[in-house]
Amino acid sequence: MKQVLKNEHIRLVINHQGAEMTSLINLATQTEHLWQGDPAIWPWHAPNLFPVVGGQTNDQIVVDGQAYPMKRHGFARNSEFINTECTPTYASFELRSSPETKAMYPYDFIFEIIYELDGPDVIIEYKVRNLSETNMFLSLGAHPAFNVPFAPGEDYTDYYIEFDRDGSLETSLLGPDGLLSGEKGRIHLEERQLNLTPNLFDNDALVLLSLKSRKVSLCSRKNDHRITLEFGMFPYLGLWAKPGAPFVCIEPWLGVADTANRPMPIEGKQGIHRVTPKTSFIAHYYLGVV
Template sequence: MTHTLQNQYLRVGIRDQGAELTSIFNRQTGIEHLWQADPNVWPWHAPNLFPVVGGQTNDQIVVDGRTYPLKRHGFARTSEFICTESSTEFASFELHSSEATKAVYPYDFVFEITYELDGSELTVTYRVKNKGTDNMFMSVGAHPAFNVPFQPGEDYTDYYIEFERDGSLETSLLGADGLLSGEKARISLDNRQLNLTPTLFDNDALVLLTLKSRQVTLKSRKNNHSIRLDFAVFPYLGIWAKPGAPFVCIEPWLGVADTSSKPRPIEGKQGIHRIRPGNSFVAHYSITVKS
């Protein structure tokens, strides 16, 4: 089932599977800004990543000395959430732990995702509650894909991502297995701008683990429309597109893929957060569409 939020500026779609955004439609311009999940190219819109971000060594996590099979980006994106509250401009979704989740991630939890419209801004809030009696270890991340170009008559290369702060970017390189290789590379910005090109993602995603900016904006040189992401509490950012595809993913992350090595205990993974019994972890980011 798909749920709709709307006001005079935006119409937003969210489906129960993964509590995933399926549409960010600008009612002022008639532009659909979210990638429409062409299964022949990339079959997602904006998956939510939980309880891990990125790939795991041997597709496994280690909890209390025991290994569990856990795929890249976790299981939330393929899970059915329950919509617990909805109105014209607000919706809340929950995923509860189950026997199926405990087979791959042995914690009692509630994962809540809320969406709230305020003018031309959409705020996405993640809340994870530890329902168990032991410490829980987890991470979350976002993976929204935005259509590029915004409108006909433009090219992918007309677009760029503008960073809040200037300076070069340090990207941590991924190996063929999707894990961090341990190698790094520098990417120069042109007046705070990262130009989108068909070859930018030939070696997979840009994984920015030392980024100082907490705001980036997707812009065109040929129109005044833009999409800004604010992610104050997310330390990492991924930027990716399938080479040659007409979209770009701008991904605020709290976690990151493993480094190619033997599996390590979940509490030792980079970007993992501890939640004490009965406590919750909360983080949010926002997407602002400017016409």
């Protein structure tokens, strides 16, 4: 099942599986901005990541000394959410803990994802309620993939990601297992711009853990339209595309993959958040279409 939100600027479609955005259309240009999930290349559109971000050592998390199976980016993206409220410009989706989730993540919780249209912007809010009697530890994040190019007659290399602050980018490198290797790299920006090239992601994602910018835009040198993400509550950012594929992912993260050879209990993970019993954790970001 899917929910459709629409105002005079944009049309947004959300799938109940994963509460995932599957279409984002600029109504002024009739441009589809979300990658349409070609299964031969990458089958997702904009998965929501919970209760972990990235790869986990041995595909496990350790809670109170016990290991639980946990695949990369968690289980929310494969889970069926319930649509709890919907208006023409607002929709909320809910995932509750179950015996199936507790076999992987031993907490009682409600994970709510809310989408609201505000002019040309989409406000995406995450809310996690800890129903347990103990502290709950979590990470979460977004993984939207945007079509590049926006318009016919343009090329991938006509596009760039513009950062709102100057400076080069320090990247935390990933190993072949998808875990952080502990090594760093550096990418120079030209006038706050990171140029998109077919080989930019040959060595996997660019993982930015010390980023000063709180806003980035996906822009073209051949038209004035852009996609902008503001993610002030998210300390980390991932950039990724399948090498040679016509999209780019811009991913605000509240968490990060494990570091190779440094297994940690869940409470010791980098970027982990503690939610005390019977309280909620809330974070949001903005996605603008101009």
